[in-house]
Amino acid sequence: MSQELVHIDIRTYLQAELVRRCKANPRYSLRAMADFLNLESSALSKILNGKRAVTATMFEKLATKLALAPDEIEAFGSQIEEPRGRSRLRPPKKAAFNYQKIADDHYLIFSDWYHFAILELLAVEGFEPKPNWIARTLGLSLAETKAAIERLTRNGFIEVHQSGRWVDATGSVTNIESRTPSSAARKLQLQLFTKALHAIEHIPIEERDHTGMTMAVDSKLLPEAKRRVAKFRRELCDFLESSSRKDSVYQMSIALFPLSKRSKTTSRRKS
Structure with missing residues (x-):
């Protein structure tokens, strides 16, 4: 298909397309996309939220x-049928389990920073299970937020109780690299360090910590250094999460990388 990811129906395609356009242009909106599609913005909103069917005629125009x-x-057209004289988008049958969709969902969940930020937000005092509140709190577009919430719910990361309360069903997740595709892990790290750069410019020093150390090292000690970093990361996470009063979502990213280039001669001598 022409999209990078396979979508289960026209509705999820439209969701992904709106998110893509909002990322390319932060001022882009649902209203702008509705105008592009020659739809009322209220109609497009209902389609994206699964509250309005897509007719065969509408699908042709889309x-x-x-x-x-x-x-x-x-x-997508194979899901259009005409029951009792009306054409509408038929939801995929539950029996037809879409493994490709699950794989695509997991790639997006593990590669875009805001999915786990939303999960952690559930534990913050004053959390409101409303897309508008979540979007405002994390600085996301409403389209990104709604798509992320649906993706997390669809894949069992968020459970919505009858009382309306949202629950993080993942347990304590502090390190997802072991089950993340390498391309997704790289994309996630790039996003997180971009957020870190933004924080340097826009977050008061009292609310963040950006420090570093430059040192000459024996590169053979790197495996042990990584184990110590992992241990420190878990211990600090346990400490920060120990309080029963949580009012913010933070990201801890640690970078340990070479500044110098080793010559082939040096590499042979050390091996």
């Missing part, structure tokens, strides 16, 4: 506007 590839038209 396919043209979005320049969908033939295989995408076939895949």
Whole structure:
């Protein structure tokens, strides 16, 4: 398909497309996309939230506007049926488990920083289970937030109780690298260190800690250094999470990397 990721239906495709456009242009909005698609913004909002069906006629117009590839038209169009004279988007049958969708969801969850930030936000005092509040608190677009919430809920990371309370169903997750694709891990680290750079410029020094040390080392000690960093990371996490009063979500990112380039001669001598 023409998209990088496979989408389960036209609704999730539209969600992903709105998020993509908002990332490319932070001023882009649901209203702008609705105008592009020749839809009322309220109608597009209902479609994205699963509260309005996509008719066959509407799907044809969307396919043209979005320049969908033939295989995408076939895949999404196969879900359009006409029960009792009405055409609408048929939800995928529960029996038809979509493993590709699960894989795509997990890639996005482990590669975009805000998914685990949302999960941690559930433990913060005053948390409001509302997309607008979450978007404002984390500095996200509403489209990104709604798509992330749905993705986390669909894959069992968030459980919504009958009382309306949201629960983090993952337990304590402090290190996800072992089950993260390398490309997703790289994307996540790039995002997190970009956030760290932003914090240097915009967050008061009293609310953050950016420190570093330059040293000459024996590179053979690096494996043990990594183990010590991991131990420190877990201990500090336990300490910061020990309080019953949590009012903020923080990110701890530790970087240990070479500034110098080792010559081949040096490498042979040390090996």
